[in-house]
Amino acid sequence: MIEIDVRDLVGHPGTSREVRVDEPVEGLNLELAAVPEDAPVEAELLLESVVEGILVSGPLRGSMRLSCARCLKTFERPFDVSVHELFMSERADGGDEYPLDDEGAIDIEPMVRDAVLLSMPFSPLCRPDCRGLCERCGGDRNLGECTCGPAPGDPRWEALGRIRFDDDK
Ligand SMILES: [Zn+2]
Numbered sequence: 001m002i003e004i005d006v007r008d009l010v011g012h013p014g015t016s017r018e019v020r021v022d023e024p025v026e027g028l029n030l031e032l033a034a035v036p037e038d039a040p041v042e043a044e045l046l047l048e049s050v051v052e053g054i055l056v057s058g059p060l061r062g063s064m065r066l067s068c069a070r071c072l073k074t075f076e077r078p079f080d081v082s083v084h085e086l087f088m089s090e091r092a093d094g095g096d097e098y099p100l101d102d103e104g105a106i107d108i109e110p111m112v113r114d115a116v117l118l119s120m121p122f123s124p125l126c127r128p129d130c131r132g133l134c135e136r137c138g139g140d141r142n143l144g145e146c147t148c149g150p151a152p153g154d155p156r157w158e159a160l161g162r163i164r165f166d167d168d169k
């Protein structure tokens with residue numbers, strides 16, 4: 001929970017204030033991407049009072065740890081995501097606004113979590129041309145560790161694969 005007291009803004013449309021937050025956020029994990037829980041997310045947010053509630057906008061920055069979907073190497077990559085979200089005291093059912101509680105506070109953690117999770121790649125690559133691991137020997141093909149040749153299933157090798165298979169029997 002990253003609570004911000006906005007009582008000074010509620011009910012005064014047109015007023016605004018900037019706030020800087022530098023806090024770790026829990027639950028930023030996908031299978032191949034994560035923001036470690038000890039790594040803070042830096043937010044520079046503009047809080048604007050509007051008739052409907054509080055509008056929160058600005059950049060979220062930090063660093064995520066990714067695992068390459070092809071070679072499994074882990075690497076860090078900075079992220080910079082923009083948010084622009086409304087916090088309302090009376091939310092419409094099914095609306096995508098965040099809550100502004102009766103005490104005049106907003107919890108920006110769910111907003112930060114949603115925005116950062118959405119920006120995470122499902123299939124991160126250590127580099128665009130990563131050659132991945134060999135399906136047969138597990139060697140890192142970027143390092144030239146593998147001498148197996150083209151992956152199985154390559155039409156050029158299918159005939160050979162069949163021959164070898166017959167030999168096994
Ligand atoms: Zn890779």
Ligand SMILES: [Zn+2]
Binds near residue numbers: 134135147148
């Ligand atoms: Zn190999």
